[in-house]
Amino acid sequence: MAETKVLERKPLSLAERSNLPQIVSGLKTTVSHMFRKKVTLQYPEVRPTLPEGYRGVPTLVHDPHGREKCVSCQLCEFVCPPKAIRITPGEIDPEAETAHVEKAPKEFEIDMLRCIYCGLCEEVCPEEAIFLQDVYSMTGYSREEMVNNKEKLYELGGTLPDHHYKWDKKRAAEDAAKARGYAHS
Amino acid sequence: MAETNGSDTVTVYIDDEPVVVPKGITMIEAAEHVGKEIPHYCYHQKLSVVGNCRMCLVELGWPMKDRATGEPILEEDGSPKIGWGGKPGIACNQPVAEGIRMRTDSDLVRDCRHGVMEFLLVNHPLDCPICDQAGECKLQEYATEYGRGYSRFIEEKNPKPKRTVLGPRVILDDERCILCSRCVRFMQEIPGDDVLGFIDHGSYSTLTCYPGRELDSNYSLNTVDICPVGALTSRDFRFQMRVWFLKPVDSICTESSVGANTQVWAREGKIYRITPRQNDAVNDTWMTDSGRDLYKQVEAEDRLTTPFVRGIEATPVQALRETERLLRPSERVAVVASTHSSVEEQYFLRRIADRTGAQRYAVRHWGEEDGLLLSADRTPNTRGALLTGLLDELPKPDLRELGAAIDRGEIDTVLCIHEDPLACGLTVEQVRKVAWVRMATHASPADEHAFIALPSLTVFERSGTFINQQFRLQKFRAVVPGPAGLLTDLQQLASLNSLLEDGPVASVQPDHAWKELSAEPGPFAGLRFRTLPSEGVALDPGEHARHPFPERQSLKYEADSFLASLPAATTAS
Numbered sequence: 205m206a207e208t209k210v211l212e213r214k215p216l217s218l219a220e221r222s223n224l225p226q227i228v229s230g231l232k233t234t235v236s237h238m239f240r241k242k243v244t245l246q247y248p249e250v251r252p253t254l255p256e257g258y259r260g261v262p263t264l265v266h267d268p269h270g271r272e273k274c275v276s277c278q279l280c281e282f283v284c285p286p287k288a289i290r291i292t293p294g295e296i297d298p299e300a301e302t303a304h305v306e307k308a309p310k311e312f313e314i315d316m317l318r319c320i321y322c323g324l325c326e327e328v329c330p331e332e333a334i335f336l337q338d339v340y341s342m343t344g345y346s347r348e349e350m351v352n353n354k355e356k357l358y359e360l361g362g363t364l365p366d367h368h369y370k371w372d373k374k375r376a377a378e379d380a381a382k383a384r385g386y387a388h389s
Numbered sequence: 390m391a392e393t394n395g396s397d398t399v400t401v402y403i404d405d406e407p408v409v410v411p412k413g414i415t416m417i418e419a420a421e422h423v424g425k426e427i428p429h430y431c432y433h434q435k436l437s438v439v440g441n442c443r444m445c446l447v448e449l450g451w452p453m454k455d456r457a458t459g460e461p462i463l464e465e466d467g468s469p470k471i472g473w474g475g476k477p478g479i480a481c482n483q484p485v486a487e488g489i490r491m492r493t494d495s496d497l498v499r500d501c502r503h504g505v506m507e508f509l510l511v512n513h514p515l516d517c518p519i520c521d522q523a524g525e526c527k528l529q530e531y532a533t534e535y536g537r538g539y540s541r542f543i544e545e546k547n548p549k550p551k552r553t554v555l556g557p558r559v560i561l562d563d564e565r566c567i568l569c570s571r572c573v574r575f576m577q578e579i580p581g582d583d584v585l586g587f588i589d590h591g592s593y594s595t596l597t598c599y600p601g602r603e604l605d606s607n608y609s610l611n612t613v614d615i616c617p618v619g620a621l622t623s624r625d626f627r628f629q630m631r632v633w634f635l636k637p638v639d640s641i642c643t644e645s646s647v648g649a650n651t652q653v654w655a656r657e658g659k660i661y662r663i664t665p666r667q668n669d670a671v672n673d674t675w676m677t678d679s680g681r682d683l684y685k686q687v688e689a690e691d692r693l694t695t696p697f698v699r700g701i702e703a704t705p706v707q708a709l710r711e712t713e714r715l716l717r718p719s720e721r722v723a724v725v726a727s728t729h730s731s732v733e734e735q736y737f738l739r740r741i742a743d744r745t746g747a748q749r750y751a752v753r754h755w756g757e758e759d760g761l762l763l764s765a766d767r768t769p770n771t772r773g774a775l776l777t778g779l780l781d782e783l784p785k786p787d788l789r790e791l792g793a794a795i796d797r798g799e800i801d802t803v804l805c806i807h808e809d810p811l812a813c814g815l816t817v818e819q820v821r822k823v824a825w826v827r828m829a830t831h832a833s834p835a836d837e838h839a840f841i842a843l844p845s846l847t848v849f850e851r852s853g854t855f856i857n858q859q860f861r862l863q864k865f866r867a868v869v870p871g872p873a874g875l876l877t878d879l880q881q882l883a884s885l886n887s888l889l890e891d892g893p894v895a896s897v898q899p900d901h902a903w904k905e906l907s908a909e910p911g912p913f914a915g916l917r918f919r920t921l922p923s924e925g926v927a928l929d930p931g932e933h934a935r936h937p938f939p940e941r942q943s944l945k946y947e948a949d950s951f952l953a954s955l956p957a958a959t960t961a962s
């Protein structure tokens with residue numbers, strides 16, 4: 205066993221005993237922070253700017269012509285890892301202006317207690333109808349309140365630009381063909 | 390190389406592998422024999438061959454023969470010289486022949502498939518997200534497996550009518566139709582109702598109904614099943630649920646004594662559709678439209694969901710004990726048996742009837758027969774009631790004989806399975822005169838006068854076996870759970886039997902009944918529910934084949950030839 209080394213303990217100096225140098229150096233740090241750029245926000249009055257590609261609460265969107273883009277293909281329901289999505293598919297009223305799209309969700313629910321914000325629903329959607337946008341704060345007093353229904357999802361989603369107008373083109377072609385009577389003549 | 394030896398088989402070579410196959414089939418079927426899929430659209434096992442889609446193009450070669458002498462030409466090593474056709478040929482229309490060769494995976498074949506897929510997709514809409522076929526669409530599957538993988542098409546697509554109502558149950562989307570003519574041939578060849586056809590030419594070709602007609606056959610939904618794409622859709626199933634969420638369970642159609650084999654598709658306890666399951670001895674790959682509607686009884690408004698004793702709600706166990714109390718001392722019991730019950734249920738009802746010395750009654754449900762898959766007996770299991778010994782003659786048209794017995798005061802308790810007494814010729818007074826115990830899935834006006842109501846489960850909620858018109862024993866399995874807290878019919882009858890025998894009441898599954906059924910000598914000897922094959926087994930009907938059954942003719946049954954095919958001893962009268 206090694207021999208125990210005995211260290212000499214020096215008594216505290218007067219300056220040390222007064223604590224003043226410590227207070228001064230601490231205050232220096234504090235005061236220097238007063239003049240730096242702020243890193244905190246007055247949340248919730250002030251909100252942060254979110255980086256590009258931020259994955260917030262999944263939402264449903266309309267196209268600039270006001271058409272609901274989701275056609276209830278249920279691919280997002282299938283792909284969602286925690287099974288947070290629940291869709292009741294439905295048929296569009298044959299009298300409606302978008303009748304040629306044929307399908308739209310009757311009900312669409314996302315359980316935000318289950319959602320893990322993975323973004324797979326946005327990735328898989330063939331109609332570019334579901335997006336994880338910039339809403340990050342979801343609160344509620346009950347489990348039911350934490351389930352976003354179709355109405356809420358569209359309210360959160362709003363309108364996003366459309367690059368294809370696939371269905372509008374489709375209807376234009378259909379109308380033109382109908383005017384010709386479909387058959388050749 | 391195998392010689393043609395006058396036997397029923399020939400040897401063909403698929404990708405250089407020799408395969409022995411039966412004569413008379415085609416090369417596409419020979420490939421299936423060895424588990425090789427040749428992609429195809431227009432070919433269907435049960436329909437005539439038209440060879441119009443060209444998806445099944447393969448390279449074919451024949452052993453060459455000397456024209457002058459007819460002698461086979463040999464290679465230097467002594468093997469036969471093969472003459473490969475200059476062009477690819479279709480496998481669906483090429484009968485097998487001795488020594489014929491087929492290449493299913495060469496560069497040329499792959500090129501052909503790329504080309505055919507490209508042509509099919511030229512005018513095909515981008516509808517998969519809204520198309521009911523997605524997930525079971527041959528066009529999707531083959532595009533992935535055999536397609537080029539990218540599109541060279543930049544032109545405008547060709548619009549066609551999209552929501553044509555063909556009939557009460559079928560809608561057509563012409564843009565999705567690949568003009569394979571399966572639906573046309575089905576209507577011609579199976580129901581013999583030549584109502585579908587193509588009009589116009591080239592890219593204008595359109596499927597349509599004969600002028601003034603609609604696709605209203607009771608077999609119309611089979612066209613939806615065999616349509617390889619989403620052109621024909623069922624109006625009932627349309628847009629209800631994506632197929633990849635549904636789980637199929639093997640079942641038997643209860644519409645008639647044909648016993649068509651089916652698959653019932655459900656998700657999370659809800660049934661969405663019924664489709665036929667192939668059984669070449671019973672229904673090939675078809676079923677009726679009316680049989681596909683039967684799942685709606687599960688969620689009907691008038692389901693019986695609570696047991697009642699003298700109009701007061703009870704638990705299933707209380708209701709059974711109350712029933713036992715009625716049956717036990719009585720010597721004047723009648724049972725009204727049902728030919729809707731499974732073999733196992735009928736077996737336990739027979740034991741109850743034996744023990745109580747009950748008089749036995751049953752009502753028949755007969756209708757018009759259509760010669761295909763809807764037979765005259767509209768119940769699935771009349772043969773079961775006979776073979777289990779529950780009944781010794783065919784059910785009667787109504788229950789008037791029971792009514793007369795009640796009027797004479799011979800009966801004081803009736804155990805009635807499934808039937809509605811008021812619809813079978815009994816009066817309210819007659820029902821009220823006795824202690825009426827009714828086990829049924831749905832409410833009837835008679836329940837008001839019944840002493841005890843025992844709710845039971847539909848065919849979709851229980852498991853068991855039926856015996857069809859060909860005396861074929863077939864099994865069905867529970868697809869969805871029944872209403873909370875209810876016991877199966879089998880459990881109720883088995884428990885009642887145990888109570889009457891002072892035996893222990895235990896949980897009963899179909900195989901428990903089979904343990905006892907298979908021990909008795911007779912048609913059931915040695916059979917078990919668990920090991921019963923999914924296509925069923927043909928039973929020996931013995932003397933029972935001689936009852937005057939109403940069925941004459943259906944797709945796979947013909948009364949006279951059926952009788953003639955039985956061993957002489959059983960049919961001699």
Ligand code: SF4
Pocket residue numbers: 262283284285286287288289314318319320321322323324325326336
């Ligand atoms: S973000 Fe992920 S977990 Fe949330 S709904 Fe979409 S797929 Fe489901």
Ligand code: SF4
Pocket residue numbers: 273274275276277278279280281291325328329330331332333334518
């Ligand atoms: S959001 Fe997109 S993926 Fe989900 S159902 Fe609607 S269309 Fe389909």
Ligand code: SF4
Pocket residue numbers: 513514515516517518520521522523524526527528529565618619620
């Ligand atoms: S038929 Fe097949 S490929 Fe065509 S839209 Fe429907 S699912 Fe897609």
Ligand code: SF4
Pocket residue numbers: 565566567568569570571572573596612615616617618620621
């Ligand atoms: S509707 Fe379907 S089955 Fe009929 S021809 Fe068109 S693709 Fe074939």
Ligand code: FES
Pocket residue numbers: 428429430431432439440441442443444445446479480481482
């Ligand atoms: S399957 Fe052979 S041509 Fe269509």
